[in-house]
Amino acid sequence: MEKKHFNDAHDTIESVIAIDQARKAAQQKKDAASAEMNQISKSIGALMAQGKREEAEAAKAKTGELKENIKALEAEMAAEEEKLTQALLQIPNVPYSIVPEGKGAEDNVAVKVGGWNFGEPLKKLAEGNRSFDADGNGIALRDWPASEDPQPAFAKLPHWELAKKYNLIDFDLGVKISGAGFPVYIGQGARLQRALINFFLAEANKAGYTEIMPPTVVNQASGYGTGQLPDKEGQMYHCEVDDLYLIPTAEVPVTNLYRDEIIDEANLPIKNCAYTECFRREAGSYGKDVRGLNRLHEFSKIEIVRIDTPDHSDASDAGARGRSAAEAGVAVSYSPSLRR
RNA sequence: GGAAAGUUGUCUGAGUGGUCGAAAGAGCCACACUCGAAAUGUGGUGUACGCAUUACGUCGUACCGGGGGUUCGAAUCCCUCACUUUCCGCCA
Structure with a gap:
């Protein structure tokens, strides 16, 4: 990632981990509250089935505050999740290991230079290079200085x-x-x-x-x-x-x-x-x-x-x-x- | 653009407010039976996050197209969006 000039790579990773911790903590709190709520709801259902109306009503009354709490915890968890998503989106793909490090096009490295057979110069250079076909045409690995690049006979x-x-x-x-x-x-x-x-x-x-x-x-x-x-x-x-x-x-x-x-x-x-x-x-x-x-x-x-x-x-x-x-x-x- | 119907687990397909994570069948896996196979029988068979972990998880939460709402409680009710199918309109 540093290759991509991702200068604060270390900090970003650290913060992703920290946000994830916060997310987990938020989930634990929210899950616990939801569990309590589910239990009460279940008991209400059971009480209703037994015809214990009043007890059911009493249980209902208890849920109000809990419900508000769950809402808040859910919001908190969603916020942490969103933060995590945003942080992860900032992390770039890992560059290919052979990609050279550089700031601009001038730092690029030519891996292969192609050229068709314009005439003698290239043909000469091509000798001993396995990449050429029988006609002398083809892709050549540039193993000559750029100043010796083949020059066509016509004006460029x-x-x-x-x-x-x-x-x-x-x-x-x-x-x-x-x-x-x-x-x-x-x-x-x-x-x-x-x-x-x-x-x-x-x-x-x-x-x-x-x-x-x-x-x-x-x-x-x-x-x-x-x-x-x-x-x-x-x-x-x-x-x-x-x-x-x-x-x-x-x-x-x-x-x-x-x-x-x-x-x-x-x-x-x-x-x-x-x-x-x-x-x-x-x-x-x-x-x-x-x-x-x-x-x-x-x-x-x-x-x-x-x-x-x-x-x-x-x-x-x-x-x-x-x-x-x-x-x-x-x-x-x-x-x-x-x-x- | 308008209207109607639909969207449930790997698949088919039940389920209209309270142990439904979800019937049933198929498929798949394991075992049994068999010389072997088929058939048959028995059992098992979703995912994510969290928690626990020497080991096993009768552990928690969430998920029935997506999002939101009503309710103590939603696969089931309401709104909205997307998609599929059909019909109408418009138009290359």
Whole structure:
């Protein structure tokens, strides 16, 4: 948790424990009061059955104060429970053990750099690298300095200029009908997008992931289920009339399929993938980060979700991580949008 | 959008105010019978929290779609929300 800059991790855990203690104490008091009440009620029933009216009435008279007391104790217990829930919601998921610690994108570590065969430089670098296929095309592990990255023979253009030059994407039309961050893919651009979706889905299918086509709008419980709520409330589009959220990733519906379910270990791993449009408000993004396709309010993404036992997910890095990455062809999620 | 009926344990399905956590059947588990199986018989068979714990729990509370209310007492009455089914309306 400290990796997530969860600085007061220790305090939070301590306070969760303390709140839980308070909750237990409240429950004990409330349970005791309820027990007394139940006993009296029972006795009233018995007295009535015996026709002892007056005694029953007398017993009834005693219950008033007790009832008030129970109400108060119930409120106290509910308050402690709510406090506990809120405290627990503050605790983030534990990051994957290989995730590097860092403050921003610049601290990220490239695990794999891909490149198609632009020409000699890459081909040369590829020699001795097992990741290349017979044609010399493929994914290469970057074991060369960035300055030696392969250079294509043609002039490089940023993607938004390429997209304009070949009329693949019209950003202005997107602004017209929706707003910034909603590009309109046209002709070959649209076909490319569709092809990428197909390609990545096919790869995931090959790796044994079952294709899911979920709703792209979810209820609040699903938002909490995968932790978008309460943390990222402001980043999601919210349809207030129906209290539904547009999904920021297929992870939300595909994972919530199993919310509140206990899965028999024999049925693991569960491997699902899904293509959906994803919606993000991207509040707070600015500048070059949002240029072209870099940050969109709506984009296409293929997500893969694997549900497995803990010893298959984190503990044995080389095994589990390598396996799922290899099976899927890429690490965690595919993004078929034309970024980068 | 309007109306009606419904939502009970793993399943089917009883239960309209007082030992109902909940009948019955099915399923499942154990045992018996059997060479084995089937059939049959007997017993058992929900969850959460709390408490207790060397061990066993004739221990407490809560849960009959969710939430709230009435009552000494609610699966049972009232309100509300969600969902399911059916009908009407509206509309791609």
